[in-house]
Amino acid sequence: MAKKIGVVGVGRMGANMALRLKDCGYEVSAIYDINHEIAQKVADSVGAVACGHLDEVTARAEWILTIVTDDRAMNQIFRSSGRSLLKGAKGKVFINCATISPATHIKVEERATKVGASTLEACMASSITQAREGTLYLMCGGRKNTYKKVEPLLKDLSSSMRYIGAAGKASEVKALVNMVMNINTAGLAEGLGLGAALGHDLTMLREVFSQTGANSRVLETDGEDMQLRDHACYFSAGHAAKDSGIALSMAKPTKIALPLAQATYAQYQAMEQAGLADLDKSGIAELTFPGRGPKKAKTKKAPQKKR
Amino acid sequence: MAKKIGVVGVGRMGANMALRLKDCGYEVSAIYDINHEIAQKVADSVGAVACGHLDEVTARAEWILTIVTDDRAMNQIFRSSGRSLLKGAKGKVFINCATISPATHIKVEERATKVGASTLEACMASSITQAREGTLYLMCGGRKNTYKKVEPLLKDLSSSMRYIGAAGKASEVKALVNMVMNINTAGLAEGLGLGAALGHDLTMLREVFSQTGANSRVLETDGEDMQLRDHACYFSAGHAAKDSGIALSMAKPTKIALPLAQATYAQYQAMEQAGLADLDKSGIAELTFPGRGPKKAKTKKAPQKKR
Numbered sequence: 218m219a220k221k222i223g224v225v226g227v228g229r230m231g232a233n234m235a236l237r238l239k240d241c242g243y244e245v246s247a248i249y250d251i252n253h254e255i256a257q258k259v260a261d262s263v264g265a266v267a268c269g270h271l272d273e274v275t276a277r278a279e280w281i282l283t284i285v286t287d288d289r290a291m292n293q294i295f296r297s298s299g300r301s302l303l304k305g306a307k308g309k310v311f312i313n314c315a316t317i318s319p320a321t322h323i324k325v326e327e328r329a330t331k332v333g334a335s336t337l338e339a340c341m342a343s344s345i346t347q348a349r350e351g352t353l354y355l356m357c358g359g360r361k362n363t364y365k366k367v368e369p370l371l372k373d374l375s376s377s378m379r380y381i382g383a384a385g386k387a388s389e390v391k392a393l394v395n396m397v398m399n400i401n402t403a404g405l406a407e408g409l410g411l412g413a414a415l416g417h418d419l420t421m422l423r424e425v426f427s428q429t430g431a432n433s434r435v436l437e438t439d440g441e442d443m444q445l446r447d448h449a450c451y452f453s454a455g456h457a458a459k460d461s462g463i464a465l466s467m468a469k470p471t472k473i474a475l476p477l478a479q480a481t482y483a484q485y486q487a488m489e490q491a492g493l494a495d496l497d498k499s500g501i502a503e504l505t506f507p508g509r510g511p512k513k514a515k516t517k518k519a520p521q522k523k524r
Numbered sequence: 525m526a527k528k529i530g531v532v533g534v535g536r537m538g539a540n541m542a543l544r545l546k547d548c549g550y551e552v553s554a555i556y557d558i559n560h561e562i563a564q565k566v567a568d569s570v571g572a573v574a575c576g577h578l579d580e581v582t583a584r585a586e587w588i589l590t591i592v593t594d595d596r597a598m599n600q601i602f603r604s605s606g607r608s609l610l611k612g613a614k615g616k617v618f619i620n621c622a623t624i625s626p627a628t629h630i631k632v633e634e635r636a637t638k639v640g641a642s643t644l645e646a647c648m649a650s651s652i653t654q655a656r657e658g659t660l661y662l663m664c665g666g667r668k669n670t671y672k673k674v675e676p677l678l679k680d681l682s683s684s685m686r687y688i689g690a691a692g693k694a695s696e697v698k699a700l701v702n703m704v705m706n707i708n709t710a711g712l713a714e715g716l717g718l719g720a721a722l723g724h725d726l727t728m729l730r731e732v733f734s735q736t737g738a739n740s741r742v743l744e745t746d747g748e749d750m751q752l753r754d755h756a757c758y759f760s761a762g763h764a765a766k767d768s769g770i771a772l773s774m775a776k777p778t779k780i781a782l783p784l785a786q787a788t789y790a791q792y793q794a795m796e797q798a799g800l801a802d803l804d805k806s807g808i809a810e811l812t813f814p815g816r817g818p819k820k821a822k823t824k825k826a827p828q829k830k831r
Contacts, residue, residue, distance in 0.1 A: 342732070342735075342736040342737065343736075354735055354736055356732065377735060379728075379732070381728070386724075389719075389722055389724065390719075390724065390728075390729065390732055393715050393718060393719050393724075393729065393733075393738075394715075394732060394733060394736045394737065394738045395737070395738075396711075396714070396715055396718070397711050397712060397714070397715035397733060397738035398736070398737035398738045400707065400708070400710075400711030400714070400715075400784065401707070401708050401711060401737075401738070401740055403707075403783075403784050404703075404704050404707030404708060404711065404784045404785070404788075405704060407703070407704070407707070407780075407782045407783075407784050407785050408700050408701075408703055408704035408707075410780050410782075411700060411703075411771065411774065411775050411778065411780050411782065412696075412697075412700050414775070414778035414780045415696055415774065415778065417688075417693075417696065417697065417700075421686075421688070422697065422700065425649070425663065425686070425697055425701060426700075426701060426704060428649075428661060428684060429649040429650075429661055429701045429705070429741070430649065430701065430702070430705035430708075430741050430742060430745065431700075431701045431702075431704035431705045431708070431741070432740065432741040433708055433739065433740035433741065434736070434737050434738070434739035434740065435737060438737065464718065467718065467722065468718050468721070471718065471721035471722065471814065473714075473717050473718050473721045473812055473813075473814065474811065474812065475714045475717075475718065475812070476710075476714075476787040476790065476791060477707065477710050477711045477714050477784060477787050477788065477791075478711070478714050479787070480783040480784050480786070480787040481711075481784065483783065484783060484784075504781065505780060505781065505782070506780075507778065507780065
């Protein structure tokens with residue numbers, strides 16, 4: 218039952234998931250990250266080997282979690298040739314946790330199937346604390362028997378999980394979640410920003426919002442941060458832009474009109490263009506609060522630092 | 525302490541508030557509505573006189589609640605000349621509950637002050653059931669001593685209330701609440717509409733939304749209605765358009781950019797133009813769900829019924 222575990226991509230999410238699995242008694246045997254220094258640090262903390270090449274992870278582990286940045290990175294680690302994760306991957310199981318496009322999940326499943334490996338998408342609708350504590354919300358897509366096989370491990374990582382359907386289906390749901398979350402976040406930033414401009418006490422305003430039809434999860438998670446201008450990153454504006462973009466790509470063939478999602482995407486793209494992509498998604502308040510924002514920062518007297 | 529109460533504007537909200545006050549033991553003495561038939565019906569149910577002119581309400585009551593449609597109606601009932609509510613209004617208190625623009629509240633207060641009457645805005649962030657049960661959420665603006673004077677009556681109408689500030693300030697907050705609520709509603713309709721187009725089970729999708737960053741009050745109140753296409757009206761699309769419009773007007777002098785509020789306003793205006801203004805605000809799903817919407821209804825073979 219207890220398999221050797223590999224982890225590819227040990228940013229804040231991946232590193233905390235590795236720690237959690239170690240705590241649960243798993244043998245975390247192999248770690249990989251494009252930043253080798255980070256890989257070494259995480260490997261040391263869980264007693265694993267920091268691998269110099271992806272195929273070493275495949276050789277050293279049986280179940281391999283991947284938590285990479287985007288479609289490009291996902292295509293890279295699962296490329297069909299060279300020392301990718303797919304080299305020598307027969308019988309291995311890949312659990313892919315990054316929020317990427319449904320099409321990439323489908324393509325990765327096809328490539329893995331060709332070499333006799335299995336894949337499961339396990340999309341996470343939670344953040345760093347939940348990764349560390351094993352209380353993630355997981356949405357899974359892929360073959361049902363693969364899901365059943367790795368279910369005990371997924372349970373150790375999550376407080377709630379569900380099987381959504383075939384490959385690509387879980388990431389569709391994840392993209393829909395983030396599309397709606399981003400809209401609500403952008404909308405909240407407008408409500409609080411206008412409230413501030415009109416001279417209202419924002420603590421009062423947030424309390425009123427919380428007790429009325431304006432209430433939302435992002436009001437709880439981001440409202441105070443917007444007020445206090447505390448944009449330490451849990452989920453970056455850059456990721457928000459990426460995920461809204463994925464949702465809009467999914468929508469294209471359906472011809473469903475999504476003006477709010479479009480407007481939200483434009484706002485998060487504006488943050489990227491202003492060099493604010495690394496702020497938390499709550500940083501969208503920079504675009505709507507009086508006296509804040511990139512324009513304010515870019516004065517002639519004090520030119521903005523290069524990021 | 526117990527004053528004679530008048531109620532002007534007995535649509536669904538006003539009528540239920542009149543019934544609630546009667547239940548609480550108030551003497552509801554005078555009712556007015558531009559639709560005299562409705563006024564008579566409500567007057568009969570609470571043992572009041574259905575007045576033919578506004579100044580009769582002022583003559584027959586001491587505290588007068590107004591719950592009218594919009595700024596135009598508000599200006600009409602509080603016009604400076606003729607048989608308006610202001611005729612013979614010295615010493616009377618007007619409690620104005622409609623969601624109208626802050627500027628109109630300020631204007632009405634000025635006019636009332638000139639004739640020796642008091643006004644209070646008591647903006648409601650709730651719906652018909654809450655009106656009937658006396659569990660409204662009230663936000664009040666105006667002079668503090670007026671608020672203190674009518675506080676016992678407001679308590680009988682509400683489960684929660686707060687004094688926000690001077691005239692216009694409570695309706696600003698109300699407009700902000702509805703602006704954000706409308707954005708969240710429009711965003712939810714996009715998420716569920718795209719989910720439907722991609723073939724997802726919407727009951728599953730709503731449950732996932734409810735457990736993640738996509739959660740919101742409107743998901744609770746409107747999500748299932750969107751899925752089931754049940755748009756019986758609690759808060760109409762027409763009112764949603766009006767309130768988003770008020771918020772955008774408030775924003776103009778502040779120069780705060782509100783792209784989401786703009787996109788939402790455009791959606792609710794599109795509903796009005798398509799003859800869907802009388803649907804509940806959840807009816808915005810008609811614009812985003814596959815196979816729904818005004819275009820679908822307007823076929824050449826079966827021309828749409830005149831509303």
